[in-house]
Amino acid sequence: MAIENAQALQDAERARAQERIQRRKAELASRAKDEFLAVVSHELRTPLNAILGWTVILRGRSAPPELDHGLSIIERNARAQAKLVEDVLDVSRIISGKLALTMGVANLADLISTSVETVTPAANAKGIRISVDIEDQPLAITADAARLQQVIWNLLSNSVKFTQRGGAIAVHARRRDTDVQVIISDTGEGIAPSALAYVFEPFQQADASTTRRHGGLGLGLAIVKHLVSAHGGTIVAASDGEGKGATFTLQIPAHIAVAALATTKGAAKFSVQASEGSNSPRLDGLKVLLVDDEPDALEVIGEVLRSQGADVRYAPSARVALDQFATLKPNILLSDIGMPVMDGFSLIRAVRSLPSDLGGDIPTIAITAYARAEDAVRATRAGYQAHITKPIEPDHLLRVLAEVAGRT
Numbered sequence: 001m002a003i004e005n006a007q008a009l010q011d012a013e014r015a016r017a018q019e020r021i022q023r024r025k026a027e028l029a030s031r032a033k034d035e036f037l038a039v040v041s042h043e044l045r046t047p048l049n050a051i052l053g054w055t056v057i058l059r060g061r062s063a064p065p066e067l068d069h070g071l072s073i074i075e076r077n078a079r080a081q082a083k084l085v086e087d088v089l090d091v092s093r094i095i096s097g098k099l100a101l102t103m104g105v106a107n108l109a110d111l112i113s114t115s116v117e118t119v120t121p122a123a124n125a126k127g128i129r130i131s132v133d134i135e136d137q138p139l140a141i142t143a144d145a146a147r148l149q150q151v152i153w154n155l156l157s158n159s160v161k162f163t164q165r166g167g168a169i170a171v172h173a174r175r176r177d178t179d180v181q182v183i184i185s186d187t188g189e190g191i192a193p194s195a196l197a198y199v200f201e202p203f204q205q206a207d208a209s210t211t212r213r214h215g216g217l218g219l220g221l222a223i224v225k226h227l228v229s230a231h232g233g234t235i236v237a238a239s240d241g242e243g244k245g246a247t248f249t250l251q252i253p254a255h256i257a258v259a260a261l262a263t264t265k266g267a268a269k270f271s272v273q274a275s276e277g278s279n280s281p282r283l284d285g286l287k288v289l290l291v292d293d294e295p296d297a298l299e300v301i302g303e304v305l306r307s308q309g310a311d312v313r314y315a316p317s318a319r320v321a322l323d324q325f326a327t328l329k330p331n332i333l334l335s336d337i338g339m340p341v342m343d344g345f346s347l348i349r350a351v352r353s354l355p356s357d358l359g360g361d362i363p364t365i366a367i368t369a370y371a372r373a374e375d376a377v378r379a380t381r382a383g384y385q386a387h388i389t390k391p392i393e394p395d396h397l398l399r400v401l402a403e404v405a406g407r408t
């Protein structure tokens with residue numbers, strides 16, 4: 001009896017040890033995958049940064065029509081590629097439970113108009129009409145505005161993608177008792193009953209053949225579904241079948257917490273920002289020290305800042321930046337994070353250790369191709385006020401810079 005008990009105990013102990021080893025292995029594998037994705041997305045973003053930055057700059061300089069046409073195609077494709085990278089990263093964040101929402105006040109009506117504006121050129125090109133019917137009631141809710149924008153944009157761009165030339169898309173939004181409802185319907189190719197149950201699964205596409213007519217990875221709706229659930233909402237797809245159009249109904253709870261209103265104004269202001277284009281803030285008289293080991297990045301970011309009147313000084317390494325810091329007396333420091341020998345974390349620590357009359361409390365922004373939430377957290381913990389990811393959106397960069405430099 002005693003021997004049997006001892007044996008059982010030993011077995012249980014062995015099983016537990018085995019389980020610990022397995023868990024540890026799984027953790028390590030998951031971390032390795034995370035790191036791998038972070039590195040890959042970093043390497044993919046870095047060239048996109050120069051491509052996108054320059055096309056936006058050159059297009060802003062009233063290029064001759066043929067050149068502008070070419071540039072607009074480069075810009076559209078660079079954005080499409082940036083979105084692919086972003087989607088793959090989002091899915092990996094979702095899988096590892098690391099997709100965090102930044103709650104603030106979001107006005108659904110604004111998010112809808114911005115998303116409609118964004119897809120309008122693509123819709124126009126296919127002769128698709130978009131009608132928007134927003135009820136005349138406040139549609140402000142507590143949400144992550146940027147993520148909700150992503151949801152609506154994804155639904156709209158699917159409708160444009162899967163609707164034939166000359167079709168129509170309708171967007172209705174209204175407030176109900178406890179939630180806000182957005183319905184996006186189109187007259188497009190519709191969804192077969194057998195496919196309807198799977199549209200929200202990652203990598204599921206009605207047409208995944210090599211001869212398929214539409215691009216995409218099939219991640220859009222999987223991300224949408226997750227983001228909607230994270231907001232406590234629901235999303236349902238409906239279609240009468242192939243060729244009969246599709247309707248997506250989105251519901252987000254509308255409880256507006258007054259406390260949230262008060263504390264997250266700043267966040268909302270930042271996340272609602274959209275590429276409004278032309279009225280970027282001027283930066284005249286602002287001396288910017290720009291640090292990046294990559295010459296293309298220095299040049300493109302420098303150009304964006306100079307175009308708005310900033311006085312830009314360049315440092316190809318953190319060491320050089322630090323050596324010049326005292327004599328240059330910049331008003332703001334913009335630095336890359338991943339640099340050889342001395343990285344952006346060491347740089348900010350060195351700067352922050354200076355007395356304030358030598359610039360120790362200078363406003364700083366990290367500009368990096370590391371786009372994970374934890375990278376932003378690390379950058380801000382190290383002492384940067386803001387974190388911007390490459391590829392930079394010139395307009396976004398300018399606005400964040402103006403905000404951090406106290407120019408707004």
Ligand SMILES: Nc1ncnc2c1ncn2[C@@H]1O[C@H](COP(=O)(O)OP(=O)(O)OP(=O)(O)O)[C@@H](O)[C@H]1O
Pocket residue numbers: 087158159161162186188189190191199204205206207215216217218219220221222245246
């Ligand atoms: N409005 C729609 N009309 C018809 N089919 C749709 C519509 N929206 C989605 N689908 C179907 O659901 C599938 C999954 O959509 P999802 O947005 O996840 O992927 P995708 O658009 O193919 O690629 P991605 O969004 O990753 O670029 C699509 O491939 C398509 O078959």
Ligand SMILES: [Mg+2]
Pocket residue numbers: 154157158216219220221
């Ligand atoms: Mg899609």
